[in-house]
Amino acid sequence: MNSPAAAFDWNQARAFLATAETGSLSAAARQLGQTQPTLGRQIAALEDRLGVQLFDRVGRGLVLTQAGRELMVHVRTMEEAATRFSLAATGRSEEIAGEVSVTASDMMATYTLPPILAALARTAPEIRIRLIASNDLQDLTRREADIALRHVRPTQGDLTARLVAEGTARMYATPGYLDRIGRPASLADLARASFIAMGPAEDYARQLGLRGIPVAPAQITHSTDSGLAYWALVREGLGIGIMADDIAARTPGIEAILPDLAVVQVPVWLVTHRELHSSRRIRLVYDTLAAALSGR
Template sequence: MHICMDWRSVKFDWNRARAFLVTAEEGSLSAAARALGMAQPTLGRQVEALQEELGVVLFERTGRGLELTPSGLDLLEHVRTMGEAAGRFSLGASGRAQALEGTIAVSASEIDAAYLLPPVIAKLRRAAAGLTVDLIAKNTASDLRRREADIALRNFRPDQPELIARKMSDVTARLYASELYLERFEKPLTPHTLADADFISLWSPETYLGALAGAGLSVERGNLTILSDSHLVHWELLKAGGGIGMVPEFLGDSTPGVCRVLEGSYTPFIFPLWLTTHRELNTSRRVRMVFDFLAEALSAH
């Protein structure tokens, strides 16, 4: 369902639209009121006024709080785009993006920090020369509530109500090996030859074997001949011919000398990609600008 109306007949009130946007992101009026620093009844009246103004119902009450109606979902994308445009307008009105000075800490896994984010961060620095970016590469989740980072790129959606998250995409990972390693086997490599294959474990052996079994591959503990808890070390071992490993498509498919293996013999691994931050998104111009910048760049990627 799409909202079809003559917007020229609507007296637009950005405060009402912002109240709707934050309520949708937070999932309840009480959480949105805390995020915006206003009384809940005041926020509720703004949302109700917007519904009356548009002549549509935007939220439905459920046992878990508020859920967007189809009309609300449609409007959300428009209002979110308006919010991002408002941020860009603010930068333009200031005369120079360099006014966004200070440090912003961004946390991501080693692979994302090393291979996905660098061109995005470089572009960000060109847009905001006064900004210092602290890029934290770690495979455990930074605690945003304790300000270990301002923004995190994660493979899971946070369940803490004080965090704000936006899903970017689903990342597909597959099994790869170097051409050097595959010279040891008849091509193509099949599940019947797995008894002689070496696997590089990315996590604990139990977790890694469980992931492979869940994808449809029967691999024995003895096949895990190299163990590493570092994603970058895992990747370098794979390229050097150490065995079969799991990496994202965007990395494996673009690297010369590395090939997909066992295609059609297992279900590819899907990891959601979430951009997450704390409620300072609603009060800090710097956090809002960087969050929106990363969201736009990663969505395009």
């Protein structure tokens, strides 16, 4: 058995940490962008190096052993220190060339960001952009992304955020669908319509009710967690959906329902870590996004 202190492998520690936090090798592999067998070998090698068992298998998941729980504290401290080091080093970089990772919802990543990033590519071709299209909030404090576009203001004190846009969202459907059911002239007329939900149907109906839109769960005929799939279902004429007005305006064959009624306010927050904000490369991307999204 090797000495625990000899040739420490941070990849093994990251594999251990991700597995402990997600509860399974498959979820940890997805988080780290690795294969499940590779991750399993890294954890087995770490257990061999340390001479302890880190996980017990329970059903299809993994739970930490007592030794694993005790070591978890130290590995998380190491990760936090490594992240702070990386943030500080990147934040002091004067180089323009290099990669910047930007995360946004799948809808913003598809409809809003490409023309902005195309303009950036023409003015700063030495910058490589890694666009993370995800409806999950990436953890900027753990360097899962350099810059984030969010619809909620972040609460972590070490992040800097700027409100760059305040849009609205309305109800939309295809003209063909509205021809079939009749165009609603009042909220009461929505009772004859079908709706498409983002997320669980009952939660979606409840949220609409809180916004003054009376929709019964039985009216929701389709649901999805993907913004792109959601909008595709609306465009196929399967029912009414709610979409940001700026995206709907760029979508042919879509008609607003009760157009005077804005259902949801859609703020856009541009977020980065304070340590990264001083990096010339990241600051250039951040300022480009801010200017384009705020319409300046």
